[in-house]
Amino acid sequence: MSSDTDVSLSSYDEDQGSKLIRKAREAPFVPIGTAGFAAIVAYGLYKWKSRGDTKMSVHLIHMRVAAQGFVVGAMTLGMGYSK
Incomplete structure (x- = not known):
């Protein structure tokens, strides 16, 4: 009698770092969009003092x-890349 309910637990055995790397390889534009968003926010905070009038x-x-705009652009490129 074969057991159809056996579930491979290999996906549960991976640590957070390898899971993040695997997810980034599956959808490479997600980390690019996140990094771009963080860079723009950091730039905005840096320029806050010198914004002039x-x-x-x-x-x-x-x-x-x-x-x-950066995040939407990354999502659009990601959709085009995945098809």
Whole structure:
């Protein structure tokens, strides 16, 4: 009698680092989008003090639009890459 309910536990045995690497290989544009988002946020925080006479709300809106644009672009490239 064969057991159809046997489940391979090899995916449960991997640690967080190898799981992250495996997921990044499956969808390479996810870490690229995340890194780009973090870079734009870091740049926005760095330029916050030297924004000149620009209002804070305008500066934050520009940074939000840039970060969202980068993530949407990475998602679009990822969709094109996967097909």
